[in-house]
Amino acid sequence: MATARCCRRPSSSALQSVFATTSAQHATLPSFLVPALASHPQTSAFSTTSQCRSKIGRAPLSLPPEVKFTITQSAASGRSGGISRTQPGSVVNIEGPKGTLSVAIPPYMSVLGDDATGIRTLSILDAEDRKQREMWGTVRAYLQNHILGVSEGHTAILRLVGVGYRATIESTAVTKQPEYPGQKFVSLKVGYSHPIELGVPKGITASTPQPTRILLEGIEKQVVKQFAAEIREWRKPEPYKGKGIFVNDETIRLKAKKIK
Structure with a gap:
């Protein structure tokens, strides 16, 4: 015959004595956190190291x-006081x-x-x-x-990887009008039914040392890299055959072929 268990809750005076002892140990904590710390007395902080800030700004x-x-x-502005952003x-x-x-x-x-x-x-x-x-x-x-x-200038080298992929630099374009006098155009043959023509931004020099290589040169890094990204968008590297347009030393990890 099973015997019934009797679970008796501690009295309020006992709880008050426990909380009072815990409050004395953690006097600097808020009162609503004391019961939680009483059940986990050995709780430690996630990290004790100080925050590491970047040192790029102060580099000479x-x-x-x-x-x-x-x-x-x-x-100088006419306002007095602090500096506005x-x-x-x-x-x-x-x-x-x-x-x-x-x-x-x-x-x-x-x-x-x-x-x-x-x-x-x-x-x-x-x-x-x-x-x-x-x-x-x-x-x-x-x-x-x-x-x-x-x-010294900034450069970007684009590699065209794929059967029949080619690039040339043309002085005129069929699908686009020049934005400034003497603008050159990059003509891409990357698997589409028609060639892709992209106008070279002002301040950038484009050349093709090889049919599958495009060399971009300019003094402003942001403009050079942005134009290289626009060319790459037309044929991003794919992970099954490794085909696409790669910028500088970009690589891609090949995946296993899908076998049905």
Whole structure:
């Protein structure tokens, strides 16, 4: 014959004594968290390491001897007090043997350095402001890319992998009109019933050292990479036969063939 078990709940005075002891141990915690910690007394934090922030913004900018780095200060605003994010900042002009580029920096940033050493550093007003920290590394990356662009230039090499895939550079196009005088066009034969014609943006030089290679050169990195991405969109690399248009050292892992 089974005997009935009797479960008796602890009295309110016993619970109060337990909570009082726990509250004394965790006096700095809110009262509503004490019962949860009483059941899990050995709970530890997920991570004890401090937050690691990016150091890109404070990295120095090294200027080659043939590059000129000038800063044009913006006109002072009539407002008094703090600096607004909508207020126009300074403009940095970078001139080199390949060309000239300019970058507008926010008003809470300043460029420090001297012409003797050829080293520039970028600083912000408030290192605790999240927006300023985010733009700190971004603006510094833009400046470094422009310095490299006007001195050496940026390139992108596209590889056409596939049977019958070819590319040529034409001075005229059938399906498009030139956007500026002397514009060239990249003509692609990548498996469509008609050739694909893409206008070369201004400031970029396109050439085909081989029928299956396209070389893009320019001083602005963003424009070069964007045009390379537009060409790649017409035949993205596929993972079964490895065919497509590859940019620079891009690779793709092949999958096993589907067997029905």
